[in-house]
Amino acid sequence: MVLIWPLFIPLLGAALLLLCRDRRVADAVALAVCGVEILAIGNAVWQVHRWGSIEGRYLRADGLTSFFLVNIAFISALSLVYATGYLRHVGEGRFSSARWFYALVYLFLFTMVGVCLSANLGLLWIMMEATTLASAFLVGFYNTEGAVEAGWKYIVVCTVGIAFALFGTIVFYLAAVKGGLSHASALNWTTLLAAASQKQFDPNLVRLAFVFILVGYGTKVGFVPMHSWLPDAHAEAPTPVSAMLSAILLNCAMYALIRYEILASRAIGTEFAHTLLLFFGTFSIVVAGLLILVQRNLKRMLAYSSVEHMGIIAIGVGLGGPLGLLGALLHTFNHSTAKALLFFGAGNVRHNFGTLRMDRVRGMARSNPRTAGVLIVGGLAIVGLPPFSLFVSEFAILSEAFTQSRYLIGGVFLLVLSLVFGGFLYHLLRMICGASQETQPKPHFARAEFAVMVVAGVCLLYFGVHIPAAFSVLLREAMTVLQ
Amino acid sequence: MTMALGAVQVLILILGAPLARGIIARIKAWFQRRQGASIWRPYAELGKLFQKEDLVPPTSSLIFILAPRVMFAAALAVAAFVPVLQPFALFGSVGDFVLMVYLLALGRFFLALGALDGGGAFGGMGASRDALISTLAEAPLLLALAAVSISARSASITGIVGGTLRQNFFEISAVHILAFAALGMVALAESGRMPVDNPTTHLELTMIHEAMTLEYSGPSLALLEWAGAVKLNIMLALLISLFGPWGMAGSLSPAALGIALGAYLLKMLVLMSVLAVIESSMAKLRMYRVPDFLGVAAALSVLAVFFTMIAKR
């Protein structure tokens, strides 16, 4: 019952918001629903902490779920508060009004919470596909050429990818059924985990299933070469949605993948799944690192950076080990914060300069010092410099790589970090420094927007220096699920 | 007593320097079948200059006056490193060759600054050319000294001299021959003699050392000239004491000291004759051939160092 609320509230919120015709009312309702949702998630996380895990027929939650739920709550709260300021600049169209926006966002949120709470692998798939469906209109929200194109690519590519995940799910189901589980429980995660530990599954089938799952959910995570939808969708979506796509959706897809990784590792040993994850992770960071170098559009660059960071998380999970998993989980959270902050900054750039072309933006330090500050903090954090939190998580993953004497991966990782550093700094320095353009854009900044960014920035800094005790507990409980 | 003798040695090197110049000029004149001036003339010149007033360019600063004095003081300090009559010198046992070379560099540094402070074109020209030469001379100088020092297993000047003294003249090694050649060439360059520099020219295309002292007059010029003479004297004395110290006074008896003085004067005369021969028979090198000349010296000194390794086996 505890788990119903986090699912139900966004759905209810979406319905409520469709009724709000006035933008101000919609803002207020959206924020209120967000507050209630945070409470619901907080309650669920607390209960999980108290009882260890909550099992249900269709919904369940354990430490890993809590961790991702906290992530979702945090980022969506930031995004929604940011959106209240952001939407003032958006022209009202037939379906591009504030209420539609909020309604779709809450629908999107519902599906993502659903992904995390699913106890049934089939339900997990359904929710995963639903995330695509819910966010497709958000991606195409502006209804411009680019938005429509991005939306189409997003929905088609992701649906095809997810279709393979469905096949993978079926094969897993087959393996479970052949392994002696009943039809009703052969998709239930808890049962499957127990059976996997007993080595009841045909290893060949599990391998086959995992390959399909990896390609399928990997499309959603944004592994190269299945990442093609990602830069388009991130670049064309409204900024709060970009932030949510990058900072929550990708994590949710990663969450699904991690669930299967746990199963596969239990069933056939860790080597197979880990090798695949390491391969895709490494390949992704190399390609994304190179692509970051040649981007011209700020949001596209951020999108490729997301690909890179998902690769890093995959490497962390693929390495396993206490430090690798710790790093991967921390990195999930840290990357979300940093990427959300950067997307917010990018949104401001778009408002103030009317473009996202990085070569047309100059001298922000003078004309928009606050946006410049946001981009500096976010940029330094995302390339993994201390004292920001991504440094710590990347440090942990690297430690694990070297602990296992995987010098190749460690070396490639370090090289790519330098590459990405070069790519980011090249553009950021030019955007922030230098003489500003002749037509001075009006520095614009709503208080709410700025507050959000300050929260994110402080969070990045704080987690780089110290990890709060509560968060440590959350991390520890998530890691017990993983190990 | 030893200390006193050390002081005497310094005086010999300082006060005898103009004389050495005079003698060289006289030998050169003899080679050129001229009568030549008196060998005491340099003293007269110095005396004359010391009587005069110092002319200071209007744009110059304190450095202009300071430079000749630092130059002379440095020469004085270096003179205290070189054994003449006995295998001992004031700084000879505590100071090593590196310190000695760097003291010479101190003088040169300030001389060049003084030249630049004149504010004319020639000072800069001389300083620039001198900078090239002394830069290139420093490496062979130190390497050759190092080679000698390695084979004597001591870095101090008196230690090296003592090491050579313990050797028989006929057992003199390849290291010494090579180092001697290198040091000889460097000594020519360092003291501004042919074929590197012509001390008698004032032609703007060719002069180096003279260009640097061109704006000086009176006591400053006297100090510069004197210091230059001391430097030459030191170089010659150094060559003698490092490569041919035999005859130096082992004890402080008058007889030994007398022999030592005689031997020193004789050896000095030989070297000065060689110098005069070189100066009379060779043309000055073009400016950009000087690096080749010093390159040969460097090669010789590198070989000398290399041979120390072979000699040790």
Next chain:
Amino acid sequence: MEFVGIAAGKVVSTSAVFLILTIVGLAVARRISTCVLLFSMQSVIITAQVAATAYLENSREAWVVAGLVFTFKVLGIPYAFFWLVERLKSPRDVKASTTPAQSVFVVVVMVFISYAAVRSYVFGIRVPEDALAAAVALILTGAFLMVSRKKALMQMLGLLVLENGIFLAALTTTFGMPLVIEMGVLFDVVVGLLLMGIFTFRIRDTFEHLDVSRLRRLRG
């Protein structure tokens, strides 16, 4: 009743051939409406197979699934497609980037591959080899259609064929997943198609054509 059982068994064992026929048809079809019809026929075969399975396994859930499949895939979706083709008023050819001959060749190769791929798995799990191979062939053909047909509508159709293949695979290997899940999957498919349909309108409105291979503004 014995006769029905035999017929059901027959359906299960021979449907593969008919499915392969529809695949070949899809490869050579030049008009969108033909493709939709072929898809509809494909769905009929699958429905029949579900029904046969339901009868043989005597499962009530499977009957519900058969009903759902029939309603949506045989009737609903093809009807929606025809409606779309009418409303979009776009040219009716499929705009293939391969000639029909090439397409047929590719499809035939894919059928071979399917049989070869399935062979190594069927021994372990005892499923009808033909049906599973047909399912894999459907998946591959769906993928092929999506890659080789430039029309947005044809991509949707390719996706449907692909989904049919997956459904069939689930059916032949495990006799279907739990009902709730099947319904959820079907719901997703339908909503997904709905969204894609809306997007086709948007594409037509913004670009004035439906050729997705020309949507190349975002790249690099």
Next chain:
Amino acid sequence: MMVLDVTFWSFLALLGVIVPLLQLGGRGRFVRALSIFLLLVGILAGLAVAGVCFWKNVPVTLRLPSVAAFPLSLAVDRLSAFFLFLICSVSLPVCIFSTSYVTHHYAAEKARWMWALLSLFILSMAVVVTASTGLAFLVGWELMTIVSAGLILIEGDSEERIHDVYIYLLMMHAGAAAVVAAFFLYWPYAHGLEFDALRSASMSLPAGLRGAIFLLAFVGFSTKAGIIPFHLWLPRAHPIAPSPVSALMSGVMLKTAIYGLVRFGFDFLHGGPRWSGYLVLAAGAVSGLLGVLYAIAEHDLKRLLAYHSVENIGIIYLGLGSSLLFLANGAPMWANLALIAALLHTLNHALFKSLLFLGAGAIAHSTHTLDLEKLGGLLGRMPITGAAFLVGCCSIVGLPMFNGFISEWLTFRSFLYGSNLTNTEAQVVLPLMIGILALIGGLAAACFIKVYGVAFLGRPRSTEAEHAAEAPLNMRLGMVVLALACILLGLFPLTVLSPLASLAQLLVPGSTAPEEIYFISRVIPWVALTLLGALVVMQAVRRRQRVAAIWACGLPGLTSRMQYTSTAFSKPIRSVFVSVYKPDRTVNRLPTGQSYFANSISYRSQRTTSFEKFLYRPFVDAIVAAARQVGRLQTGNIQVYLLYIFLTLVSLLVCLRFLR
């Protein structure tokens, strides 16, 4: 020692938190003045801690709360104390200098950032040298880079500057990656990055790994140190920073790299692999020679000084290399000597290079230019600055009685001992390094004759130089403090040498304090006395002076354009070493076609370093080309995207089939 702990804490707190917060958050002049005062107090506290630890050898350890699974702690052992002392003793005069520099040069808003970042910069360097876990080290290391880049950007942000800063950041990051890798290679053996663990793990490392760690540390730290060919950033970044920052970057920040190399090479690895000495020697020789040669060709004062940093780091490397070589050949006594030489030169270079950069700052303050061709005659106009700068010049050239000489002398002596080794290669290589060092010294002397002669002596070459006025009091104070330090250290080196000898004994086990340090300490005062005595005597018997114009070859008078310029001065050396410079010369005559009757001739000589052309450019081009190729895969065609997915799936399935 509670007192030391508290002092060290207050140093960290003042520099890291209080001063930046007061500067950025505080309002009013009083608060800002207070924060500057607190900054100076903080540095003094650091100086006190470092001094006590260095001379009395009392270690201080601070444990900080760990981040995630990684402990953070700072510890001041004797090596750290030496470097902390170096940092603080240079920072103090630089900050004094800055008090007037910043007020004169920056508006209030920039000044706040300047002070805040300056404080953080000093702190980050202190963190680097006192860190006792890998994480703390790397945090300090990266902070140091970012903060210094911020300081450079405060000065101005034109396109070229941004480009230079970018190159700086990029190379620093790549270097940091190498350092990170060097640390991480320890992990399987040390199970952590605490320095104690690394130290004990070094015993059990396999030989290959030792070599790899040393190589990575060498590359990483050499990048920071500006060793050729990793020096590309140095002559770009140092000149464009504000002068006090240049002083800190060149004087102190480069030294953190030396610290790192000593930490790794001596403390952790106890000498590294056998070839380590040759590698470091070669790097030092190349950097020393090329650095000074490039410096001579420059006529921008700060660029010239930057290249001299390359040279001096080269000299330090020569000392370190010979120490490593001695260590590898089982001669700890001489290794000790060479290490002392290197460390002393580190301190010396910090003192005189920051003095020179401050001098450059004072010149820029008074004349608004750093182009040597536009200076001249400044000594009469800025006597204190001029005198202090002269001390700096004498020190960097290594003239006796100044501090640079002591360390160069020790280096020479250590080379000389090379002949006593049994290893034939070392026996030849080390003594030959005497020649290299002598050549470097000679070239440096030539270069600083040029600098001082052209900038401070003769006639002014521009109206700005003609109207130059002496720098404000605080600037002078900063320079004079450093100049005095240079002289005192040059005359009485034993104060630093004897604790350094004890430090070297810790790093090189089995050695005793070499007699050379006592030797030089004894002889230098006597030599100085002789020189000064002679000078005093000569001054006493000085005759009258008269000011008279010099002979102008019959022309009406001399103008400043007739003086030798900086370019002209260096011409002989440049033409001898032409193969090093490889200049691209272009001569344009107008009108074209008539070679004898030209109206105007313009001559341009441009030098792009060969390293940039042949090493970095192809590398960067290759990466960008690869990135573009990869970018082409993102065609924009959705069908191709789908194909990627299918192909990935198929190839994975094929792999699955065949790997089974």
